[in-house]
Amino acid sequence: MIELYHFGFSTCSQKVRLVLAEKDIAFASHEINLMAGEQHDPEYVKLNPKHVVPTLVHDGRALVESSLIVKYLDDAFPEPPMRPADAAGRYRVDAWLMHLDGALHPAAPIVTFAIGPRRQLLQQPEEVREANLAAIPDPAQRATRRSVLEHGVAAPEFAGALRVFLDTLDRMESELAAGPWLSGALFGLADASLLPYVLRLEHLALDPVLEASQRPRVADWLARVKALPSYATAVEAWIVPAAVEMMRANGKEAWPEIQTLVG
Numbered sequence: 177m178i179e180l181y182h183f184g185f186s187t188c189s190q191k192v193r194l195v196l197a198e199k200d201i202a203f204a205s206h207e208i209n210l211m212a213g214e215q216h217d218p219e220y221v222k223l224n225p226k227h228v229v230p231t232l233v234h235d236g237r238a239l240v241e242s243s244l245i246v247k248y249l250d251d252a253f254p255e256p257p258m259r260p261a262d263a264a265g266r267y268r269v270d271a272w273l274m275h276l277d278g279a280l281h282p283a284a285p286i287v288t289f290a291i292g293p294r295r296q297l298l299q300q301p302e303e304v305r306e307a308n309l310a311a312i313p314d315p316a317q318r319a320t321r322r323s324v325l326e327h328g329v330a331a332p333e334f335a336g337a338l339r340v341f342l343d344t345l346d347r348m349e350s351e352l353a354a355g356p357w358l359s360g361a362l363f364g365l366a367d368a369s370l371l372p373y374v375l376r377l378e379h380l381a382l383d384p385v386l387e388a389s390q391r392p393r394v395a396d397w398l399a400r401v402k403a404l405p406s407y408a409t410a411v412e413a414w415i416v417p418a419a420v421e422m423m424r425a426n427g428k429e430a431w432p433e434i435q436t437l438v439g
């Protein structure tokens with residue numbers, strides 16, 4: 177029995193859902209609405225003390241940290257394998273997951289909240305916005321969230337976070353020269369884990385950085401991931417089109433300022 181506490185748009189939730197779908201594992205879904213602050217509900221915090229999604233419960237054990245969860249799923253449900261069998265191939269996948277956890281994921285909320293839902297969050301009653309900010313347990317993350325909500329793409333944290341995304345795309349472009357997938361011969365954990373971040377750029381209308389003329393292998397990789405049946409059930413099905421429209425409209429408006437940082 178698998179239960180998943182997750183949110184449609186959350187990058188970390190998307191990667192776990194992709195792996196569940198690839199392995200055809202059914203799960204009981206508990207959606208935690210991050211925009212409504214449900215991650216701070218004391219009952220949920222008992223499962224995930226960092227106030228974040230996803231949390232996967234398997235046979236009564238609560239598992240947190242999406243990179244550990246996807247590896248756990250690949251160990252506990254080995255078919256189809258989503259990591260190469262050889263040490264060098266597994267090292268390559270681990271190196272991607274380490275990059276995601278150490279650099280790309282911390283950059284994601286900065287880029288997202290500076291553009292995507294910023295205007296809508298600023299329209300919330302101040303006491304609601306302040307309560308949600310105050311509930312972020314990590315003081316550094318709380319300060320950064322406040323800064324990007326206040327200053328948008330002009331926040332001092334924004335340019336560096338965008339650079340992490342662009343460097344990641346360049347690294348993908350270079351690694352994809354060796355083969356069709358970043359996890360080896362088959363779509364696997366590195367691909368499933370990177371997809372949500374690349375998709376986030378599209379949801380923020382940063383399409384120019386994903387164009388085939390800029391990064392042809394990444395553009396081709398993205399099209400091939402989107403053609404997988406697991407993409408439809410694990411990603412597309414959980415995304416609210418009106419929210420994408422809203423985020424893309426905000427991204428288009430911010431693009432002239434962002435373009436100066438893209439180089």
Ligand SMILES: N[C@@H](CCC(=O)N[C@@H](CS)C(=O)NCC(=O)O)C(=O)O
Nearest residue numbers: 186187188227228229230241242243
């Ligand atoms: N390292 C954690 C990070 C989890 C995380 O940051 N989740 C985000 C969504 S992708 C979240 O729940 N954020 C809560 C918030 O924004 O308040 C993991 O990989 O599971």
